Amino acid sequence: MESDPAWELGQRRAIRREFGLWCEHALAPQGMVPAAHHRLLIRELQAVADGVHDRLMVFMPPGSAKSTYTSDLFPAWFLAQGKDRRVIATSNTADLAGTFSRRVRGRIRSHGPTLGYRLGREAEDLWTTSNGGEYRAAGIGGVITGLRADLALIDDPVKSREEADSEARRNRVWEWYQDDLRTRLRPGAAIVVVQTRWHQDDLSGRLLEAQRERWRVVSLPAEAEEGDPLGRAPGEMLWADDTYGYAASLARVKAEASTRSWAALYQQRPVPDTGDYFQAAWLHPADSLPDRTTLRVYGGSDYAVTSGGGDWTVHVVVGMDPQGRLWLLDLWRGQAAADAWIEAFCDIVRKWRPIGWAEETGQIRAGVGPFLERRMRERSAYVARHPFPTRGDKGVRAQSIRGRMALDGLHVPRSASWRQAFEAELLSFPAGKHDDQVDALGLVGQLLDRMVRGAPAKRQEPARRDGYSRLFGRVYEEVGRSWKTV
Numbered sequence: 011m012e013s014d015p016a017w018e019l020g021q022r023r024a025i026r027r028e029f030g031l032w033c034e035h036a037l038a039p040q041g042m043v044p045a046a047h048h049r050l051l052i053r054e055l056q057a058v059a060d061g062v063h064d065r066l067m068v069f070m071p072p073g074s075a076k077s078t079y080t081s082d083l084f085p086a087w088f089l090a091q092g093k094d095r096r097v098i099a100t101s102n103t104a105d106l107a108g109t110f111s112r113r114v115r116g117r118i119r120s121h122g123p124t125l126g127y128r129l130g131r132e133a134e135d136l137w138t139t140s141n142g143g144e145y146r147a148a149g150i151g152g153v154i155t156g157l158r159a160d161l162a163l164i165d166d167p168v169k170s171r172e173e174a175d176s177e178a179r180r181n182r183v184w185e186w187y188q189d190d191l192r193t194r195l196r197p198g199a200a201i202v203v204v205q206t207r208w209h210q211d212d213l214s215g216r217l218l219e220a221q222r223e224r225w226r227v228v229s230l231p232a233e234a235e236e237g238d239p240l241g242r243a244p245g246e247m248l249w250a251d252d253t254y255g256y257a258a259s260l261a262r263v264k265a266e267a268s269t270r271s272w273a274a275l276y277q278q279r280p281v282p283d284t285g286d287y288f289q290a291a292w293l294h295p296a297d298s299l300p301d302r303t304t305l306r307v308y309g310g311s312d313y314a315v316t317s318g319g320g321d322w323t324v325h326v327v328v329g330m331d332p333q334g335r336l337w338l339l340d341l342w343r344g345q346a347a348a349d350a351w352i353e354a355f356c357d358i359v360r361k362w363r364p365i366g367w368a369e370e371t372g373q374i375r376a377g378v379g380p381f382l383e384r385r386m387r388e389r390s391a392y393v394a395r396h397p398f399p400t401r402g403d404k405g406v407r408a409q410s411i412r413g414r415m416a417l418d419g420l421h422v423p424r425s426a427s428w429r430q431a432f433e434a435e436l437l438s439f440p441a442g443k444h445d446d447q448v449d450a451l452g453l454v455g456q457l458l459d460r461m462v463r464g465a466p467a468k469r470q471e472p473a474r475r476d477g478y479s480r481l482f483g484r485v486y487e488e489v490g491r492s493w494k495t496v
Contacts, residue, residue: 408451
Protein backbone atom coordinates (compact mmCIF):
# COMPACT_ATOMS: atom_id res chain seq x y z
CA MET A 11 0.00 0.00 0.00
CA GLU A 12 1.44 3.37 -1.05
CA SER A 13 1.97 5.98 1.61
CA ASP A 14 -0.08 9.15 1.55
CA PRO A 15 2.26 12.18 1.74
CA ALA A 16 -0.52 14.42 3.04
CA TRP A 17 -1.37 11.96 5.78
CA GLU A 18 2.29 11.57 6.77
CA LEU A 19 2.70 15.33 6.91
CA GLY A 20 -0.35 15.57 9.16
CA GLN A 21 1.02 12.87 11.45
CA ARG A 22 4.36 14.63 11.77
CA ARG A 23 2.67 17.89 12.64
CA ALA A 24 0.52 16.14 15.23
CA ILE A 25 3.58 14.47 16.76
CA ARG A 26 5.35 17.82 17.01
CA ARG A 27 2.33 19.29 18.83
CA GLU A 28 1.59 16.40 21.20
CA PHE A 29 4.35 15.06 23.42
CA GLY A 30 2.32 11.91 24.08
CA LEU A 31 2.16 11.08 20.37
CA TRP A 32 5.89 11.64 20.09
CA CYS A 33 6.56 9.24 22.97
CA GLU A 34 4.38 6.54 21.42
CA HIS A 35 6.03 7.06 18.03
CA ALA A 36 9.59 7.00 19.37
CA LEU A 37 9.07 4.00 21.67
CA ALA A 38 7.12 1.84 19.20
CA PRO A 39 10.26 0.33 17.58
CA GLN A 40 11.30 -0.87 21.04
CA GLY A 41 7.89 -2.41 21.73
CA MET A 42 7.31 -0.04 24.65
CA VAL A 43 4.01 1.61 25.58
CA PRO A 44 3.64 4.35 28.23
CA ALA A 45 2.13 3.09 31.49
CA ALA A 46 -0.29 5.12 33.61
CA HIS A 47 2.41 6.95 35.57
CA HIS A 48 4.25 7.71 32.33
CA ARG A 49 1.12 9.24 30.85
CA LEU A 50 0.82 11.46 33.91
CA LEU A 51 4.44 12.58 33.46
CA ILE A 52 3.79 13.16 29.75
CA ARG A 53 0.88 15.48 30.57
CA GLU A 54 2.96 17.44 33.06
CA LEU A 55 5.82 17.89 30.59
CA GLN A 56 3.37 18.94 27.88
CA ALA A 57 2.09 21.63 30.25
CA VAL A 58 5.65 22.86 30.76
CA ALA A 59 6.18 23.14 27.00
CA ASP A 60 2.84 24.96 26.63
CA GLY A 61 3.77 27.48 29.32
CA VAL A 62 1.05 26.39 31.77
CA HIS A 63 3.67 26.24 34.52
CA ASP A 64 7.41 26.87 34.48
CA ARG A 65 8.50 25.02 37.63
CA LEU A 66 7.86 21.28 37.86
CA MET A 67 9.05 18.64 40.34
CA VAL A 68 8.33 14.97 39.75
CA PHE A 69 9.28 12.43 42.42
CA MET A 70 9.34 8.76 41.40
CA PRO A 71 11.08 5.65 42.78
CA PRO A 72 14.19 4.15 41.17
CA GLY A 73 13.62 2.16 37.99
CA SER A 74 10.26 3.76 37.13
CA ALA A 75 11.56 5.04 33.75
CA LYS A 76 11.25 8.69 34.73
CA SER A 77 14.52 9.54 32.97
CA THR A 78 13.38 7.89 29.72
CA TYR A 79 10.63 10.46 29.36
CA THR A 80 12.27 13.48 30.98
CA SER A 81 15.92 13.34 29.94
CA ASP A 82 15.66 11.22 26.79
CA LEU A 83 12.40 11.89 24.93
CA PHE A 84 11.44 15.36 26.15
CA PRO A 85 14.52 17.39 25.05
CA ALA A 86 14.38 16.10 21.46
CA TRP A 87 10.69 17.02 21.22
CA PHE A 88 11.12 20.36 23.04
CA LEU A 89 13.72 21.49 20.48
CA ALA A 90 11.13 20.91 17.76
CA GLN A 91 8.69 23.41 19.30
CA GLY A 92 10.34 26.43 17.70
CA LYS A 93 13.55 27.90 16.39
CA ASP A 94 16.49 28.88 18.55
CA ARG A 95 15.39 26.76 21.53
CA ARG A 96 18.07 25.93 24.04
CA VAL A 97 18.30 23.26 26.72
CA ILE A 98 20.60 22.73 29.69
CA ALA A 99 20.42 19.11 30.87
CA THR A 100 22.12 18.22 34.14
CA SER A 101 22.55 15.09 36.25
CA ASN A 102 24.52 14.10 39.32
CA THR A 103 27.67 13.39 37.26
CA ALA A 104 29.06 14.53 33.91
CA ASP A 105 29.17 10.88 32.77
CA LEU A 106 25.43 10.42 33.32
CA ALA A 107 24.67 13.76 31.66
CA GLY A 108 26.76 12.63 28.70
CA THR A 109 24.81 9.37 28.51
CA PHE A 110 21.53 11.27 28.25
CA SER A 111 23.07 13.57 25.65
CA ARG A 112 23.95 10.59 23.45
CA ARG A 113 20.43 9.18 23.81
CA VAL A 114 18.81 12.45 22.76
CA ARG A 115 21.07 12.69 19.71
CA GLY A 116 20.17 9.12 18.85
CA ARG A 117 16.46 10.03 18.86
CA ILE A 118 17.11 12.96 16.55
CA ARG A 119 19.13 10.85 14.12
CA SER A 120 16.37 8.22 14.00
CA HIS A 121 13.41 10.61 13.80
CA GLY A 122 14.81 13.82 12.32
CA PRO A 123 12.21 14.05 9.51
CA THR A 124 9.39 13.59 12.02
CA LEU A 125 10.81 16.22 14.37
CA GLY A 126 11.52 18.60 11.50
CA TYR A 127 15.20 19.26 12.15
CA ARG A 128 18.58 17.51 12.12
CA LEU A 129 21.77 17.64 14.11
CA GLY A 130 24.46 20.23 13.46
CA ARG A 131 27.61 20.20 15.55
CA GLU A 132 27.74 17.01 17.63
CA ALA A 133 30.09 17.43 20.59
CA GLU A 134 28.82 15.37 23.51
CA ASP A 135 28.60 18.20 26.02
CA LEU A 136 27.39 20.87 23.58
CA TRP A 137 25.64 20.25 20.27
CA THR A 138 23.43 22.22 17.92
CA THR A 139 20.52 21.61 15.56
CA SER A 140 19.59 22.79 12.10
CA ASN A 141 16.72 24.93 13.46
CA GLY A 142 19.03 26.96 15.69
CA GLY A 143 18.67 24.84 18.82
CA GLU A 144 21.42 24.10 21.32
CA TYR A 145 21.86 21.45 24.00
CA ARG A 146 24.32 21.64 26.87
CA ALA A 147 25.03 18.56 29.03
CA ALA A 148 26.71 19.01 32.40
CA GLY A 149 27.11 17.30 35.74
CA ILE A 150 25.98 19.04 38.92
CA GLY A 151 28.70 21.61 39.61
CA GLY A 152 29.94 21.52 36.02
CA VAL A 153 30.54 24.50 33.76
CA ILE A 154 27.45 25.79 31.95
CA THR A 155 28.59 29.29 31.05
CA GLY A 156 28.21 30.60 27.51
CA LEU A 157 24.61 29.48 27.05
CA ARG A 158 21.25 30.87 28.08
CA ALA A 159 18.51 28.26 28.12
CA ASP A 160 14.74 28.06 27.71
CA LEU A 161 14.62 24.78 29.63
CA ALA A 162 16.74 23.42 32.47
CA LEU A 163 16.43 19.72 33.26
CA ILE A 164 17.77 18.41 36.57
CA ASP A 165 17.66 14.62 36.63
CA ASP A 166 18.53 13.04 40.01
CA PRO A 167 20.97 15.60 41.47
CA VAL A 168 22.05 13.03 44.10
CA LYS A 169 23.76 9.79 43.16
CA SER A 170 24.22 8.00 46.49
CA ARG A 171 23.28 7.84 50.15
CA GLU A 172 26.74 9.09 51.06
CA GLU A 173 26.20 12.25 49.01
CA ALA A 174 22.70 12.74 50.35
CA ASP A 175 23.93 12.56 53.94
CA SER A 176 26.78 14.99 53.33
CA GLU A 177 25.77 18.51 54.33
CA ALA A 178 28.77 19.89 52.48
CA ARG A 179 27.66 18.17 49.27
CA ARG A 180 24.08 19.38 49.70
CA ASN A 181 25.38 22.91 50.16
CA ARG A 182 27.47 22.67 46.97
CA VAL A 183 24.45 21.51 44.97
CA TRP A 184 22.37 24.36 46.36
CA GLU A 185 25.04 26.97 45.63
CA TRP A 186 25.52 25.64 42.09
CA TYR A 187 21.76 25.86 41.48
CA GLN A 188 21.56 29.40 42.87
CA ASP A 189 24.72 30.88 41.37
CA ASP A 190 25.26 28.91 38.15
CA LEU A 191 22.15 27.23 36.79
CA ARG A 192 19.53 29.82 37.65
CA THR A 193 21.63 32.65 36.24
CA ARG A 194 21.86 30.91 32.85
CA LEU A 195 18.11 30.95 32.17
CA ARG A 196 16.33 33.17 29.72
CA PRO A 197 13.28 35.18 30.90
CA GLY A 198 10.31 32.82 31.18
CA ALA A 199 12.50 29.70 31.08
CA ALA A 200 11.23 26.49 32.68
CA ILE A 201 12.95 24.27 35.24
CA VAL A 202 12.09 20.58 35.63
CA VAL A 203 13.44 18.57 38.56
CA VAL A 204 12.93 14.81 38.43
CA GLN A 205 14.34 12.67 41.21
CA THR A 206 13.89 10.20 44.00
CA ARG A 207 13.89 11.87 47.41
CA TRP A 208 17.01 11.00 49.36
CA HIS A 209 16.96 13.56 52.14
CA GLN A 210 14.65 16.19 53.63
CA ASP A 211 17.32 18.80 52.95
CA ASP A 212 18.08 17.81 49.34
CA LEU A 213 17.75 20.29 46.45
CA SER A 214 14.00 19.74 46.13
CA GLY A 215 13.51 20.07 49.88
CA ARG A 216 15.29 23.42 49.94
CA LEU A 217 13.42 24.71 46.91
CA LEU A 218 10.06 23.75 48.41
CA GLU A 219 10.96 25.36 51.71
CA ALA A 220 11.99 28.60 50.00
CA GLN A 221 9.30 28.89 47.31
CA ARG A 222 6.71 26.14 47.59
CA GLU A 223 4.00 28.22 45.92
CA ARG A 224 6.03 28.45 42.70
CA TRP A 225 6.48 24.73 42.14
CA ARG A 226 4.10 22.23 40.65
CA VAL A 227 4.80 18.96 42.52
CA VAL A 228 3.77 15.49 41.39
CA SER A 229 4.80 12.78 43.84
CA LEU A 230 4.29 9.14 42.91
CA PRO A 231 5.12 6.73 45.76
CA ALA A 232 5.92 3.13 44.99
CA GLU A 233 3.03 2.00 47.20
CA ALA A 234 -0.11 4.09 46.83
CA GLU A 235 -1.40 6.12 49.74
CA GLU A 236 -4.59 8.12 50.15
CA GLY A 237 -5.12 10.80 47.50
CA ASP A 238 -2.91 9.03 44.99
CA PRO A 239 -2.33 11.15 41.81
CA LEU A 240 -2.99 8.08 39.65
CA GLY A 241 -6.17 7.10 41.47
CA ARG A 242 -4.64 3.88 42.79
CA ALA A 243 -6.14 2.19 45.82
CA PRO A 244 -3.98 2.42 48.98
CA GLY A 245 -1.41 -0.37 48.93
CA GLU A 246 -1.36 -0.76 45.14
CA MET A 247 2.14 -0.77 43.72
CA LEU A 248 3.31 1.48 40.90
CA TRP A 249 3.38 0.20 37.31
CA ALA A 250 1.02 -2.69 37.95
CA ASP A 251 -0.89 -1.95 34.72
CA ASP A 252 1.24 -4.09 32.39
CA THR A 253 3.40 -7.22 32.43
CA TYR A 254 6.77 -5.51 32.93
CA GLY A 255 7.01 -6.90 36.47
CA TYR A 256 8.00 -3.67 38.21
CA ALA A 257 5.16 -3.84 40.76
CA ALA A 258 6.18 -7.35 41.83
CA SER A 259 9.78 -6.23 42.24
CA LEU A 260 8.63 -3.37 44.49
CA ALA A 261 6.93 -5.84 46.83
CA ARG A 262 10.25 -7.68 47.19
CA VAL A 263 12.14 -4.44 47.76
CA LYS A 264 9.72 -3.39 50.50
CA ALA A 265 10.26 -6.65 52.36
CA GLU A 266 14.04 -6.11 52.35
CA ALA A 267 14.50 -2.33 52.54
CA SER A 268 15.18 -0.34 55.67
CA THR A 269 12.51 2.07 56.83
CA ARG A 270 14.60 5.06 55.85
CA SER A 271 15.32 3.79 52.32
CA TRP A 272 11.74 2.71 51.66
CA ALA A 273 10.24 5.95 52.95
CA ALA A 274 12.69 8.20 51.08
CA LEU A 275 13.61 6.47 47.82
CA TYR A 276 10.36 4.63 47.21
CA GLN A 277 7.63 6.58 49.01
CA GLN A 278 9.19 10.00 48.27
CA ARG A 279 8.85 10.92 51.93
CA PRO A 280 12.34 11.24 53.43
CA VAL A 281 12.57 10.92 57.18
CA PRO A 282 15.26 12.37 59.45
CA ASP A 283 18.51 10.48 59.81
CA THR A 284 17.83 9.63 63.46
CA GLY A 285 14.45 11.14 64.18
CA ASP A 286 13.58 14.17 66.28
CA TYR A 287 11.09 13.19 68.97
CA PHE A 288 11.56 9.43 68.52
CA GLN A 289 15.05 8.14 67.74
CA ALA A 290 15.79 5.49 65.11
CA ALA A 291 18.11 3.75 67.58
CA TRP A 292 15.11 3.01 69.80
CA LEU A 293 13.48 0.84 67.12
CA HIS A 294 14.72 -2.75 67.11
CA PRO A 295 13.66 -4.98 64.17
CA ALA A 296 12.82 -8.47 65.42
CA ASP A 297 12.74 -11.68 63.40
CA SER A 298 10.39 -13.37 65.87
CA LEU A 299 8.12 -12.51 68.79
CA PRO A 300 8.40 -13.86 72.36
CA ASP A 301 6.12 -16.58 73.63
CA ARG A 302 2.68 -15.02 74.09
CA THR A 303 2.32 -16.61 77.53
CA THR A 304 5.29 -14.60 78.85
CA LEU A 305 3.85 -11.21 77.87
CA ARG A 306 1.49 -8.75 79.48
CA VAL A 307 -0.49 -7.53 76.49
CA TYR A 308 -2.14 -4.12 76.19
CA GLY A 309 -3.70 -2.15 73.35
CA GLY A 310 -4.73 1.33 72.36
CA SER A 311 -6.80 3.05 69.68
CA ASP A 312 -6.87 6.44 68.05
CA TYR A 313 -10.33 6.74 66.52
CA ALA A 314 -11.44 8.70 63.45
CA VAL A 315 -14.93 9.01 62.02
CA THR A 316 -14.31 10.03 58.41
CA SER A 317 -13.88 7.20 55.92
CA GLY A 318 -11.87 7.53 52.72
CA GLY A 319 -9.92 10.62 53.73
CA GLY A 320 -8.56 12.74 56.53
CA ASP A 321 -7.31 11.01 59.66
CA TRP A 322 -6.80 7.30 60.17
CA THR A 323 -8.17 5.01 62.82
CA VAL A 324 -5.33 3.03 64.40
CA HIS A 325 -5.35 0.02 66.75
CA VAL A 326 -2.03 -1.06 68.26
CA VAL A 327 -1.14 -4.00 70.48
CA VAL A 328 1.95 -3.87 72.70
CA GLY A 329 3.41 -6.56 74.93
CA MET A 330 5.83 -6.24 77.85
CA ASP A 331 8.16 -9.15 78.59
CA PRO A 332 9.56 -10.14 81.99
CA GLN A 333 12.59 -7.88 81.47
CA GLY A 334 10.37 -4.86 80.87
CA ARG A 335 11.07 -4.68 77.14
CA LEU A 336 8.29 -3.55 74.80
CA TRP A 337 7.16 -5.46 71.72
CA LEU A 338 4.82 -4.05 69.08
CA LEU A 339 2.74 -7.15 68.42
CA ASP A 340 0.13 -5.96 65.96
CA LEU A 341 -1.19 -2.85 64.23
CA TRP A 342 -4.31 -2.06 62.24
CA ARG A 343 -4.67 1.24 60.35
CA GLY A 344 -7.39 2.38 58.00
CA GLN A 345 -9.43 5.31 56.75
CA ALA A 346 -12.67 3.53 57.44
CA ALA A 347 -16.16 4.17 58.77
CA ALA A 348 -16.95 3.23 62.36
CA ASP A 349 -18.50 -0.14 61.52
CA ALA A 350 -15.32 -1.25 59.75
CA TRP A 351 -12.86 -0.23 62.45
CA ILE A 352 -15.11 -1.66 65.17
CA GLU A 353 -14.95 -5.06 63.47
CA ALA A 354 -11.17 -4.69 63.19
CA PHE A 355 -11.08 -3.81 66.90
CA CYS A 356 -13.01 -6.96 67.78
CA ASP A 357 -10.75 -9.06 65.55
CA ILE A 358 -7.58 -7.81 67.20
CA VAL A 359 -8.99 -8.14 70.74
CA ARG A 360 -10.06 -11.75 70.10
CA LYS A 361 -6.65 -12.53 68.64
CA TRP A 362 -4.49 -11.11 71.45
CA ARG A 363 -6.81 -11.08 74.52
CA PRO A 364 -5.19 -7.95 76.00
CA ILE A 365 -5.46 -7.05 79.69
CA GLY A 366 -6.49 -3.47 79.01
CA TRP A 367 -7.21 -1.07 76.16
CA ALA A 368 -6.48 2.67 76.09
CA GLU A 369 -8.61 5.20 74.24
CA GLU A 370 -9.35 8.91 74.34
CA THR A 371 -12.41 10.41 75.90
CA GLY A 372 -14.44 12.63 73.62
CA GLN A 373 -17.23 12.79 71.08
CA ILE A 374 -16.07 9.82 69.01
CA ARG A 375 -15.95 7.46 71.99
CA ALA A 376 -19.32 8.72 73.22
CA GLY A 377 -20.93 8.49 69.80
CA VAL A 378 -19.84 4.97 68.85
CA GLY A 379 -19.60 3.61 72.40
CA PRO A 380 -22.97 1.81 72.49
CA PHE A 381 -22.44 0.16 69.10
CA LEU A 382 -18.87 -0.82 70.01
CA GLU A 383 -20.00 -2.39 73.30
CA ARG A 384 -22.82 -4.29 71.60
CA ARG A 385 -20.42 -5.75 68.99
CA MET A 386 -17.92 -6.65 71.72
CA ARG A 387 -20.61 -8.69 73.49
CA GLU A 388 -21.87 -10.29 70.28
CA ARG A 389 -18.37 -11.33 69.26
CA SER A 390 -17.08 -12.14 72.77
CA ALA A 391 -14.31 -9.58 72.33
CA TYR A 392 -13.91 -8.66 75.97
CA VAL A 393 -11.34 -6.19 77.23
CA ALA A 394 -11.28 -3.49 79.90
CA ARG A 395 -11.31 -0.11 78.15
CA HIS A 396 -9.50 2.74 79.88
CA PRO A 397 -10.37 6.31 78.77
CA PHE A 398 -7.74 9.02 78.90
CA PRO A 399 -8.56 12.71 78.56
CA THR A 400 -7.26 14.67 75.58
CA ARG A 401 -5.01 17.22 77.24
CA GLY A 402 -1.85 19.02 76.25
CA ASP A 403 -0.20 18.74 72.85
CA LYS A 404 0.57 15.45 71.15
CA GLY A 405 4.20 15.48 72.24
CA VAL A 406 3.18 15.72 75.89
CA ARG A 407 0.69 12.86 75.54
CA ALA A 408 3.33 10.66 73.90
CA GLN A 409 5.98 11.41 76.52
CA SER A 410 5.31 8.26 78.56
CA ILE A 411 5.88 5.85 75.66
CA ARG A 412 8.82 7.96 74.48
CA GLY A 413 10.51 7.61 77.86
CA ARG A 414 10.04 3.85 77.89
CA MET A 415 11.35 3.53 74.34
CA ALA A 416 14.38 5.66 75.19
CA LEU A 417 15.18 3.30 78.08
CA ASP A 418 14.53 -0.14 76.59
CA GLY A 419 13.55 0.47 72.98
CA LEU A 420 10.60 -0.93 71.05
CA HIS A 421 10.90 -4.25 69.25
CA VAL A 422 9.06 -4.28 65.92
CA PRO A 423 8.47 -7.38 63.72
CA ARG A 424 10.83 -7.03 60.78
CA SER A 425 8.50 -8.74 58.29
CA ALA A 426 5.31 -6.85 59.24
CA SER A 427 3.71 -5.18 56.24
CA TRP A 428 3.07 -2.03 58.28
CA ARG A 429 6.57 -1.67 59.75
CA GLN A 430 8.02 0.90 57.33
CA ALA A 431 5.00 3.20 57.48
CA PHE A 432 4.92 2.96 61.27
CA GLU A 433 8.61 3.71 61.72
CA ALA A 434 8.55 6.52 59.16
CA GLU A 435 5.70 8.22 61.02
CA LEU A 436 7.51 7.97 64.34
CA LEU A 437 10.76 9.34 62.95
CA SER A 438 8.95 12.22 61.22
CA PHE A 439 6.94 13.19 64.32
CA PRO A 440 5.92 15.91 65.04
CA ALA A 441 6.55 17.37 61.56
CA GLY A 442 5.09 14.49 59.55
CA LYS A 443 1.87 14.52 57.58
CA HIS A 444 0.14 11.96 59.85
CA ASP A 445 0.46 11.21 63.57
CA ASP A 446 -2.38 8.74 64.20
CA GLN A 447 -0.03 5.84 64.94
CA VAL A 448 1.93 8.02 67.36
CA ASP A 449 -1.33 8.97 69.09
CA ALA A 450 -2.38 5.34 69.51
CA LEU A 451 1.04 4.35 70.78
CA GLY A 452 1.03 7.32 73.15
CA LEU A 453 -2.26 6.12 74.65
CA VAL A 454 -0.71 2.71 75.27
CA GLY A 455 2.17 4.50 76.98
CA GLN A 456 -0.24 6.16 79.39
CA LEU A 457 -1.82 2.79 80.08
CA LEU A 458 1.58 1.18 80.66
CA ASP A 459 2.13 3.53 83.58
CA ARG A 460 -0.40 1.37 85.45
CA MET A 461 0.88 -1.99 84.29
CA VAL A 462 3.17 -4.74 85.55
CA ARG A 463 5.82 -6.67 83.75
CA GLY A 464 5.24 -9.93 81.97
CA ALA A 465 5.46 -13.18 83.86
CA PRO A 466 8.42 -15.49 83.32
CA ALA A 467 7.66 -18.80 81.66
CA LYS A 468 6.73 -21.55 84.11
CA ARG A 469 9.61 -23.90 84.84
CA GLN A 470 8.91 -27.56 84.30
CA GLU A 471 9.52 -29.33 87.60
CA PRO A 472 11.35 -32.66 87.22
CA ALA A 473 9.29 -35.71 88.19
CA ARG A 474 10.01 -36.85 91.75
CA ARG A 475 11.77 -40.16 92.07
CA ASP A 476 9.92 -42.85 94.02
CA GLY A 477 12.63 -44.37 96.22
CA TYR A 478 10.44 -47.21 97.54
CA SER A 479 9.44 -48.17 94.05
CA ARG A 480 13.07 -48.28 93.02
CA LEU A 481 13.89 -50.56 95.94
CA PHE A 482 10.86 -52.84 96.06
CA GLY A 483 9.00 -52.36 92.85
CA ARG A 484 10.75 -55.08 90.95
CA VAL A 485 9.91 -57.70 93.62
CA TYR A 486 6.18 -56.88 93.70
CA GLU A 487 5.93 -56.54 89.93
CA GLU A 488 6.90 -60.22 89.68
CA VAL A 489 3.78 -61.19 91.59
CA GLY A 490 1.57 -58.60 89.91
CA ARG A 491 1.10 -56.46 93.02
CA SER A 492 2.24 -52.97 94.09
CA TRP A 493 4.21 -52.28 97.25
CA LYS A 494 1.75 -49.43 97.91
CA THR A 495 -1.11 -51.87 98.46
CA VAL A 496 0.71 -54.59 100.34
